[in-house]
Amino acid sequence: MIQIENLHKSYKMGSNSLHVLKGINFSVKEGELVAIMGSSGSGKSTLLNILGMLDELDEGSYDLDGVPIKNLNETKAANYRNKFLGFVFQSFNLINYKNAMENVALPLYYQRVGRKERQEKALKYLDQVGLKEWADHLPSELSGGQKQRVAIARAMAAEPKVLLADEPTGALDSTTSYEVMDLIQKINDQGNTILIVTHEEDIAHMCKRIVHLKDGVILEDKKVDQVRADQYVQ
């Protein structure tokens, strides 16, 4: 599904440049649930941004489902993001003047799905995350866990090939974190490919594979026995 070879990325900070990713080789198969771990500054978010086509790579290659991701203009990148990727952010990033259902329907709107179909689909995904009754609530009326579930529903609505989650539990307490992880595991169980950036060990162990990043290189890439989150959820 994801194939990365010899990926380099550096940022220019004034006169000196900061080499963030120093040759990453990494691949993800369909249906995997991968945690990318590392301390801050290890380059894990940069890696995720490049995977999410929010940032460009300097060197190396990146194939997503057989499509080389290279020299994209903004329109094309937007199109690819919309078709291939779903994003979940640490700070939820819901649009605050749109209600839950409209937020979920947004990626479908960009796909020019008709209004009615859009709403139906959005409701279906809200139902999947257990928030159907909250469809017409604004983000400000939802709790953190609910917001993240709406965000996950939104990420899933476009039926992406890969779900990218950047510290999805970073802003949540542990109970809510486990609820969200439970949801993510269930989505993974349905065969969806998911990448999670996290620095929490327990969250990482709820994935099937952990990739450790340090100073821009992969330190360790191992399969783990998945800890199911539902045992912590009442």
Add this chain to the structure above:
Amino acid sequence: MFSKDRWKEILEVLSSNMLRTVATAFGVGWGIFILIILLAAGKGLENGIRQDFNGVATNTMFMWTETTTMAYQGLPEGRNFNFKLSDVDLLRRNVPELRIISPRNSLRQAVGDNVIRGTESGRYRVFGDYPEIIEQNPIYTAHGRFFNHNDIKEKRKVVVIGDGIRQDLFEEDEEVLGEYIKISGVNFMVVGTYKEKTSNGGGENSERQIFMPFTTFSQAFNRSDNVGWMAITAKDDSSISLLTDKIVNTVKQSRKVHPDDARAIGFFDLFEQFNRVESLFGALQFVAYFVGILVLLAGIIGVSNIMLIVIKERTKEIGIRRALGEDPWSIKKQILMESIFLTILSGMVGIIFGALFIYGINLVLDSIGPVDMFLNPSVSLGVVLSALIILIVSGLLAGFIPANSAIRVRPIEALRAE
């Protein structure tokens, strides 16, 4: 193009900070308000001045004799001369583009009253004319009739007097027609009264003239076949300004004036004068647009500014939307539409207030009666349409820079913004 969701979003964004939106809108509304008022004021002035020309055949020149300044064909310089009635016929034959040629004479007494009726008297200017003069002067017969060609042929001693003279010499409800007045010792029967088509206030001298048949005038005041001056109107499809040379040269020849003697015959081209006034209206309109658009520009810059702030505030949202796969063009379009919508909406309010203001001014003008040189200030549908076009263009301009800056932000940076 029309998308319910897009419009919903525009309304949501604009109404999310109502006070700011209204304050911004005020700038544009104010600009268009000023533009409308200026244009209406210009139009009012134009209407007022045009009314003075109302009924006057503007495709007209006046021609009179002066003193010759060059000797010619044995005749000395410094010679006084008159047009003759034969010149009128000559012009009719030689210049077929002319519609009306009115030979005119007039009598004006410097001191004392020249017109007497019973115990009343007054000093008025008296004209000897052909009936066609009523087409060249902005007057109409208010009562009775104007004199006709039979009166000319039979040299009847009939006159048409101005309504002002009727008021001077007659009692208010007294019958005028058939009554006699004495002009310079000769009795004339009043057959009609006239009024001016332009009743804008009027002065002491308005509607205080006397018209009589040309032939009667010549006989009564001993002018033989002399013609004082001529009022010459060209046909509608030719311009009098292009004919003046031909006309003047024709009479120069018949009056034995040196062809190069520029000062022997005086003339006044009303059409040219009229055109000059017309171009003044054009200039006025230009100034109105210029000033109005400058004021509007201030409002547009305001909108542009606010849009920039809005985008700054929504940087993160734009980042989210781009991460979700909205293409940059759609974002650009959204911002442009917000800007255009805001400009047009506020412009409409400005137009409405401008129209109400003009309506109020008209009510005031109506109630205090006619004002000199100012009449019915108004804006046409065309002006409103061009104002709308200006608004759309300015909305585009106002949104252009913010829209570009919105899509220039890279989604990753936008997402990082807190």
